[in-house]
Amino acid sequence: MRDDEKKHGGARIGAGRKKGSGKFGEPTKVIRVPESKVEPIQNWLERQKRSKQNWAGLLENSGFAVHQPANDSYVSLPLFSHKVVAGFPSPADDYIETTLDLNEKLVRNKEATFLLVVEGDSMQKAGIQDGDILVVDRSIEPTDGKIVIAALDGELTVKRLSVKSTGTWLVPENDNYPPIPVREEADMVIWGVVTATISQF
Amino acid sequence: MRDDEKKHGGARIGAGRKKGSGKFGEPTKVIRVPESKVEPIQNWLERQKRSKQNWAGLLENSGFAVHQPANDSYVSLPLFSHKVVAGFPSPADDYIETTLDLNEKLVRNKEATFLLVVEGDSMQKAGIQDGDILVVDRSIEPTDGKIVIAALDGELTVKRLSVKSTGTWLVPENDNYPPIPVREEADMVIWGVVTATISQF
DNA sequence: CCTTTTGAATACCGTTACAATATTCATATA
DNA sequence: TATATGAATATTGTAACGGTATTCAAAAGG
Incomplete structure (x- = not known):
């Protein structure tokens, strides 16, 4: 077989990296920020990612989760994590990590x-x-x-x-x-x- | 005077905008962030600049995403007083002083x-x-x-x-x-x- | 026929480049 | 002396770029 016939792949539809497969899982944008704030912001972004996972996992394992209480009381309160909030104290934005019902959280059985x-x-x-x-x-x-x-x-x-x-x-x-x-x-x-x-x- | 002689200014030392005269007052850097975080970050930066907010202002534009409970039913838990219970206890008998819903107890407003x-x-x-x-x-x-x-x-x-x-x-x-x-x-x-x-x- | 290899296609990401403004100040002008 | 001017420099938002990472189906190899 000649070299120029040694071909794999080739033009095809459906190829290519999937959207949303990046580290943020969503479209990104470049913004200009003061140098001193670069690190805080990036730390915060990192925590945002992690904490979402953590809470999801925590709620899963502990059985408190969001699933059951059909007939019981369920008062959802916004729950912030101090860490997450520390750098960016704006209640107006989406810093609310999850919501929590105190009875559910505190009473397992x-x-x-x-x-x-x-x-x-x-x-x-x-x-x-x-x-x-x-x-x-x-x-x-x-x-x-x-x-x-x-x-x-x-x-x-x-x-x-x-x-x-x-x-x-x-x-x-x-x-x-x-x-x-x-x-x-x-x-x-x-x-x-x-x-x-x-x-x- | 001829047009090409009509000159002001000219090359000189010391001219030009001063360093640190930008909106952030310090050098900046470009970073890439997820789209959904652009606004939160910029709000935060804005607030960092003029950290001039008072209690009233915060209340005004805080816009907490508070999830409203569907209805208020209660989870009543037996509440003992230490003294009362000192005898011998089972939550089932009548040492129970009162019952208490944690959400009600802890969340006034x-x-x-x-x-x-x-x-x-x-x-x-x-x-x-x-x-x-x-x-x-x-x-x-x-x-x-x-x-x-x-x-x-x-x-x-x-x-x-x-x-x-x-x-x-x-x-x-x-x-x-x-x-x-x-x-x-x-x-x-x-x-x-x-x-x-x-x-x- | 099934599995592995391959490379085109596409998205992602950090950084640089760039064009449009904004600011400053010594000089020319009145 | 006071004002207007425009070169010089900083700033800023966004586009562009080059390097990576990921995905997939065709090609190659069993």
Whole structure:
């Protein structure tokens, strides 16, 4: 076969890169901006891309997602990410990452969830303050490291559960209080695992 | 005088436009950005130049994309008071003090409320941790002592607002950070007042 | 007939180039 | 002395360019 006959391809329809296959997934434009703002803007663009993916993924996995609540209440509030907003604080534009219903976000298992008003400051370091509302899920397995509601001899406490080979402890997150040893599982009734805490100002 | 002798000016040193006399006051660069982001970016640049916005102005043209809920039904969760529950509890029995809908509890003015994810630990003492979700109400007057979301020269921060005769300050609740003086209202745009913070574990 | 290779076709992207303005200021003019 | 002029230089939005990346179907090879 002669060289000039060695041909592949050739003119054809349908060839060529697809539209929207670029890094931004949409048409682009060149604009002129001050030098000092180039990096912030590009960082922001990067975050915009990533955060969209993240939230989508997060919502997917966590089951909070946008799908179900037909008969339940659904109050959609715009949710911003601080990071994303930090550089470009304009509520008017499309910086809204997603919308979120607080009940949905905070309550995974409605039947097993209850709220509790905190008294005392023994969990201050974990961000739990006196007067906070705790969201407690009784369907979650209380494992080592989880913050739990435990009734010790009828005394209700919020502590971090520590299950080690040396024994089980209820550990306050406040240096002024000592860890409490749990001698037997018998003295302790765990009500549930704290999934969130809400402080109102 | 002949026409070709009618001359003004002429070659001379020092002539010409001064550097930095453009709209941005600094060298510029051309960058390519997605079309949908052109306007947001240019709005932001505009605002950076004359960061002259006050609370009222922000409210005016903010145009939040707040999604309206279809209707307000409630998710009632049992709310316990720590004291009351101290006995022995099951959310099913009558230790339940009341029931509470989180959206109702946390969102007073739905149209003016949005959520924000916190970054940083400058408000640790107020129980606001990195990663928390803040509930921000834009309809509440930012007064002395309120925790506010403030954009200082485009930088978004969560701080306690201090309005004294000596001036206005944004005060972090973390000893590692100094209070930030607000020289003029012009530097500062207050997005809203924080009404609650939610930590999830 | 099925799989792999190939290269034309097309989109994308960072940068430069360019033409139209805008600004400045020493000089010519009144 | 005050004003008008126009060369000199900066700025700015957009077009253009060259280099890459991607896609697809025809050609080549099993």
